Amino acid sequence: MKLGILVNEGPYTHQASDTAYHFTRAALEKGHEIYRVFFYHDGVNNSTKFTEPPQDDRHIVNRWSKLAAEHGIDLVVCVAAALRRGVKDEALASGFRISGLGQLVEAGIQGDRLVVFGD
Amino acid sequence: MQERDTGAEEQGTGIIKKFMFVNRKAPYGTIYALEGLEVVLISAAFEQDVSLAFIDDGVYQLVKGQQTSAIDVKNFSPAYRALEGYDIEKLYVERESMHERGLTQENLLVPVEVLSGREMADLMAAQDVVISF
Numbered sequence: 001m002k003l004g005i006l007v008n009e010g011p012y013t014h015q016a017s018d019t020a021y022h023f024t025r026a027a028l029e030k031g032h033e034i035y036r037v038f039f040y041h042d043g044v045n046n047s048t049k050f051t052e053p054p055q056d057d058r059h060i061v062n063r064w065s066k067l068a069a070e071h072g073i074d075l076v077v078c079v080a081a082a083l084r085r086g087v088k089d090e091a092l093a094s095g096f097r098i099s100g101l102g103q104l105v106e107a108g109i110q111g112d113r114l115v116v117f118g119d
Numbered sequence: 120m121q122e123r124d125t126g127a128e129e130q131g132t133g134i135i136k137k138f139m140f141v142n143r144k145a146p147y148g149t150i151y152a153l154e155g156l157e158v159v160l161i162s163a164a165f166e167q168d169v170s171l172a173f174i175d176d177g178v179y180q181l182v183k184g185q186q187t188s189a190i191d192v193k194n195f196s197p198a199y200r201a202l203e204g205y206d207i208e209k210l211y212v213e214r215e216s217m218h219e220r221g222l223t224q225e226n227l228l229v230p231v232e233v234l235s236g237r238e239m240a241d242l243m244a245a246q247d248v249v250i251s252f
Contacts, residue, residue, distance in 0.1 A: 006250065041154055041252075081154060101161040108248040109134050109165065116250055119151075 008118030068095030
């Protein structure tokens with residue numbers, strides 16, 4: 001199955017990004033295709049390379065980057081939501097790109113399912 | 120509401136899906152309603168079968184006479200009136216949510232169809248894509 005993933009909450013404050021990550025990994029392990037992961041609302045904060053959690057905690061941003069590198073997943077950050085929150089190209093961790101909301105609608109059209117993770 | 124780059128090079132995919140945007144949050148206090156509306160407006164460019172559902176505090180998004188100057192936040196409620204111009208005309212409000220908040224259709228700024236929770240659930244089940252904010 002071809003899946004689109006929508007992440008609507010930021011890292012650490014809320015579990016949505018963690019759950020989305022574990023779901024995405026599990027789906028890949030089961031042989032499903034991830035068409036795109038789209039980050040919206042505070043979810044855009046999952047993309048910044050300046051994130052530095054304590055050593056003994058999971059690194060949510062790097063985890064997404066690694067998953068993208070290993071499986072060629074398209075990680076898209078909403079431009080309007082990103083600019084509002086000070087997230088720009090120069091702040092992006094590897095594997096992320098900034099684009100428009102149309103990429104979310106397109107994921108809904110092209111995917112077999114769009115799975116939303118949020119509050 | 121500003122026009123924004125949709126980010127999609129090819130919008131004419133030929134596929135028409137039933138998209139439902141489910142609005143659950145009050146218009147102010149959090150950004151979900153405003154940013155949710157931005158997705159709705161972008162979706163109009165993709166010529167999909169779009170509908171909007173308003174449940175729980177989401178019903179407050181449609182209330183007439185919103186005044187936001189005291190909290191220094193833009194009153195974006197006029198944008199709901201503009202949806203018709205984007206060919207987005209299917210707006211559904213859950214009856215229980217509306218009544219629990221002491222509201223009637225006369226309090227709302229756009230024409231809507233009022234559905235029971237059961238009818239709303241059936242309508243959601245018939246969608247291809249459900250995005251909730």
